[in-house]
Amino acid sequence: MTEQTQEVDEELQWNAGHRLTEAIEAISVTGMARRLPSLVYRAFALAWRVERRAVAALLVCQALSAVLGAAGLLATTGTIAALFSPGNVSARVVHALPSIALIASAAGVRALLGRAIWALTARLSPRIAREAEMTVLKATVEAELTAYDHAGFKDDLEAADRGADVCVDLLGEAQNLLSSAASLIGAAGVLTYLHPLLLPLLLAAALPEGIASVRGARVQYLANRVTMSERRLMANLRWYIAHAKGNADQLRSDTMGGFLLRKYAAIGTRMEKVTNEAIWKATKLAVVGATASGLGSLVVWAAMLWLVATGRMSLPNGGAAVFALRTVASNLQGIVGYGADLFRTGMYLDDWANFLDLAGGHRTQRGTIDPGRPKAVTVESVVYRYPSTDRTALDGVSFTVNRGEIVALVGENGSGKTTLSRLLSGLYLPADGAVLWDGQDTRDLDPEALWKRVAVVPQDYARWPLVARENIDLGQPTPEGDAAVLRAAKASGADEVLDGLRSGLGTLLAQEWFGGEELSGGQWQRIALARAFHRPAGLLVLDEPTAALDPRAEHRIFTGLREIAADKAVVLVTHRLTNVAIADRIVVLDHGQVKQTGTFSELINQEGLFRELWELQNDRAGIPDQRVGSAIPRATSAGSEHRPSNSGGSRATTAPTSGGASAEGAPSDPVPVLVLDSGGRDECSGSADSGVSAGGSAHEAADPTQRTDHQTERTAR
Numbered sequence: 001m002t003e004q005t006q007e008v009d010e011e012l013q014w015n016a017g018h019r020l021t022e023a024i025e026a027i028s029v030t031g032m033a034r035r036l037p038s039l040v041y042r043a044f045a046l047a048w049r050v051e052r053r054a055v056a057a058l059l060v061c062q063a064l065s066a067v068l069g070a071a072g073l074l075a076t077t078g079t080i081a082a083l084f085s086p087g088n089v090s091a092r093v094v095h096a097l098p099s100i101a102l103i104a105s106a107a108g109v110r111a112l113l114g115r116a117i118w119a120l121t122a123r124l125s126p127r128i129a130r131e132a133e134m135t136v137l138k139a140t141v142e143a144e145l146t147a148y149d150h151a152g153f154k155d156d157l158e159a160a161d162r163g164a165d166v167c168v169d170l171l172g173e174a175q176n177l178l179s180s181a182a183s184l185i186g187a188a189g190v191l192t193y194l195h196p197l198l199l200p201l202l203l204a205a206a207l208p209e210g211i212a213s214v215r216g217a218r219v220q221y222l223a224n225r226v227t228m229s230e231r232r233l234m235a236n237l238r239w240y241i242a243h244a245k246g247n248a249d250q251l252r253s254d255t256m257g258g259f260l261l262r263k264y265a266a267i268g269t270r271m272e273k274v275t276n277e278a279i280w281k282a283t284k285l286a287v288v289g290a291t292a293s294g295l296g297s298l299v300v301w302a303a304m305l306w307l308v309a310t311g312r313m314s315l316p317n318g319g320a321a322v323f324a325l326r327t328v329a330s331n332l333q334g335i336v337g338y339g340a341d342l343f344r345t346g347m348y349l350d351d352w353a354n355f356l357d358l359a360g361g362h363r364t365q366r367g368t369i370d371p372g373r374p375k376a377v378t379v380e381s382v383v384y385r386y387p388s389t390d391r392t393a394l395d396g397v398s399f400t401v402n403r404g405e406i407v408a409l410v411g412e413n414g415s416g417k418t419t420l421s422r423l424l425s426g427l428y429l430p431a432d433g434a435v436l437w438d439g440q441d442t443r444d445l446d447p448e449a450l451w452k453r454v455a456v457v458p459q460d461y462a463r464w465p466l467v468a469r470e471n472i473d474l475g476q477p478t479p480e481g482d483a484a485v486l487r488a489a490k491a492s493g494a495d496e497v498l499d500g501l502r503s504g505l506g507t508l509l510a511q512e513w514f515g516g517e518e519l520s521g522g523q524w525q526r527i528a529l530a531r532a533f534h535r536p537a538g539l540l541v542l543d544e545p546t547a548a549l550d551p552r553a554e555h556r557i558f559t560g561l562r563e564i565a566a567d568k569a570v571v572l573v574t575h576r577l578t579n580v581a582i583a584d585r586i587v588v589l590d591h592g593q594v595k596q597t598g599t600f601s602e603l604i605n606q607e608g609l610f611r612e613l614w615e616l617q618n619d620r621a622g623i624p625d626q627r628v629g630s631a632i633p634r635a636t637s638a639g640s641e642h643r644p645s646n647s648g649g650s651r652a653t654t655a656p657t658s659g660g661a662s663a664e665g666a667p668s669d670p671v672p673v674l675v676l677d678s679g680g681r682d683e684c685s686g687s688a689d690s691g692v693s694a695g696g697s698a699h700e701a702a703d704p705t706q707r708t709d710h711q712t713e714r715t716a717r
């Protein structure tokens, strides 16, 4: 058995916030109780940010309700005392009437206040939650891109989302706790007045249940936090299994369904185990707490009976104490229950607050200089390492791209091209060395101002669920409005896409949304290019900008690129080496280091990685149909000059040969090619050697370097 097969497969898992879990485990029950006032304060502070008047009204209603509660209880005592006093019954009832009237009016006004409190809380709660969500979103948008490469960032983000969600309960719980506490204070005062022994006894009786509730809340929160990573993983898998439209075909054709469902079920089982353990633990705590408190209550009632029986408390006071005891007990229970709820909510709220701090840790804290459109962007001995790995993605890279120039980045997979393009466009900051925009370090530049000067077409461009216009102007129209959008669309070939849309620029590009239209991969890439051309940028970064384009569209991009580059610095990342011939300079990367720099003709004429890659790209000796290879300009023949004119992309000048033999001289079967026009019609059929393309150009059909990788591969098959 090889060493490799002995290794255990890594489990699919996200990074749980262990440090947070440990911190929570360390919190004592008294510590937790001490936190409650600060949580109440936090809830009201959040509400205050949302609507001050409503909060003020809420507090006034609560204070009034508490005062009326205490007054009602005192009146109860007065009523009982009057009823138990000596004299005839009617005189006693008359004597009790004012107290009874007070009890009734206090209860009525309290009921009204209760409705007002409910309405105010219901009005404020969703707004608090939205405010909390907005804060999370804002912190996320303001975080450095590299935050997403940090282990645990997304977990923390999800916890923060959850924290924002529970904010909807926060005010209700805080206000319930507050009102229980206010009523308790009134009732406790009355109880102490009736006999000082009763209140401490009652508090002692309620304590076990309180402790158990808070501990139970902690147990449940911890389980929730621990399983959060799993839940996120399940949500991701769900997306891959059911929602990802792009995967749906492969899931079926690769018969992956069963395998992924088993993975999904396994995570669910793992999660259930943790949840069940937590439920069991919380239930045990609750039972122990309730039993202890129940026994405590027995002691309290026994004590009261003893006080009355031994004459230490009068009978009327004993009657009033029954009411007071019940009120205090129910308020205590309210405090325990709402306190535990609030404590749990508070833990989620901590996640929210911690995320804001963490995002603060990643928040873009750079300079404030507005760089303007750069004349030159220089990479100076740049080193970059992704946070999750010790490997160096870029190691001492240096070069300059000037306005009006096109610099191509070339290299094998993983050599650092995309990373470098992100550093150039200020999305990442180097660990060492510097990226200079007209001599100014990107660390010192205002990131927003910098990004306004950059247009990037990344490998994975966003397919925003917006209308076509917004997908091109990105919600940032220029004073020219649609004219500028259409000009950009024309430059990228997206004008043809727009022509086919039901409502032109106003068409919603999201099929899954009612009424939306769906574009093909290449059509989306044209839109992504139009986006970049529309931006008033000084630096244009194109990362495999034509990977999904058909030969005609790709030709259009490369013939127009020089014109677009006239007033911009352009960085082009591509594996299709024919296309890099347009560049003024080519930087060849290998394992994060610059291996070669030069023009196309310089590099093609010297031994080195570039020439090696070029030859490999053009070598189709292993492909049975040698006719495909025969149309490719060979490195040896390209040695003199393969750079096309500035106005155009390279075109094959060699007509495809007919027939053909493999490298070994064996005859090969012609490869059938089916050519469809844009309407899906079978325009013409033939073999690869027929030299006919969708556009009818023999040149384009014959030159595989003008095709997408996908097309080339299909033709080869």
Ligand SMILES: Nc1ncnc2c1ncn2[C@@H]1O[C@H](COP(=O)(O)OP(=O)(O)OP(=O)(O)O)[C@@H](O)[C@H]1O
Pocket: 149, 386, 387, 388, 389, 393, 411, 412, 413, 414, 415, 416, 417, 418, 419, 420
């Ligand atoms: N988010 C990330 N976290 C950790 N490592 C990363 C991350 N993105 C890229 N890398 C690593 O950085 C190195 C350079 O990656 P990069 O994407 O820049 O290469 P590339 O030249 O653009 O590759 P390709 O030609 O495949 O697009 C690789 O080793 C890759 O594994």
